[in-house]
Amino acid sequence: MRAISGLWRWRHNPLCRATDLAEAWVALAALLLILVVTPVVGSLVGGLAQDTLQESVRDQRASRHLVTATVVRKLEGSPLDADPEATTGRERRTRVVADWTAPDGSVHQGQVMASLDTPQPGDQFKIWADQHGRTVARPLDSATAATHAVLAGVGAALLAIGLVEGGRRLVVWRMVRRRYARWDQAWDKAGPDWGRTGTGS
Template identity: 65%
Template sequence: MRAISGLWRWRHNPLCRASDLVECWAALVALSMMLVVAPVIGVLAGSAAQDTLDRSIREQRDSRLEVTATVVRRLGGGVVGADPEAGSADARSRVLALWTAPDGDERREPVLTALSAPRPGDTFTIWTDRAGQKVARPLDPATAATHAALAGFGAALVTAGLVEVARRLVLWRLVRHRYARWDQAWDRAGPDWGRTGTGS
């Protein structure tokens, strides 16, 4: 972006080529787009992601129910890692649990619980679908907001990167054009180079 600082000084310089001005203007336009367009696209992408995630949260909350389950007995395997769906670092124990489905049927299945030392009769909450099958809990609004912010930030970075790639392509074309002009100038001067009386 050093070309931007030289734009004002070079505009009336007799040594300034048209390609120099194009390079400076390309750098100025690229910087403006990175400072204005990229953040706007980031905000729009983040807002769109937030709207989609909010709609998904509403749909999940409409189709999933929080029910109380009772520990029947603790299962082997000891304590397992955190539940990635829960978004917490709590250690989880595997138990055989009993709960009542929305249609009144009793379900008895192995599940994970955040209880540190589950004993028969202990209760905890789980999420089920309308048929009573255990499902992951609905997406948390804070997690959704984090995903939306990351999507917006990523979109802004991608936009800035594309602008920089376009600027470098323009610069590459300008440099190739300059080299071609230099080659033509050398070809014109070449036959007379070093001869006496040619003005060199």
């Protein structure tokens, strides 16, 4: 981006080549794209992600239900582990066999993770299930969805910045290659006698 500062300084400089000005204009255009277009791209992608994720939150809240399960027995040798869906990640869980009733009235039994330190037969705890009683993960909450949407917007903006900068570098690289090719042609025309006395150079 140093070429931008040279754009104003070199506008009347007799040593300024057309390619120098072209590089400066390319850099200025890239900077304007980064400052104007990439925030718009990030905002659009973040907004679309927010709409999609919030719709997913509503769908999950409508289709997933918190039901009460009753411990039948603890599975021996089952380790305690943290619930990956928990907000803090510190909630301890124990694998047990439990009974629960689905929202549609059907009765189910199976292995589930109980949020109990020392589960005993008859203890009750809450699990998430769908309408037919199949265990499911807890529904996505609005705050997490909003965080994912913001990250998507930031990622899209950074990707756009990378594409603009990559395009600028590619254009400048091609300009430099052409400049070197013209220099080689000029040197070929000057010939091997360049700089010798009496050769008219």
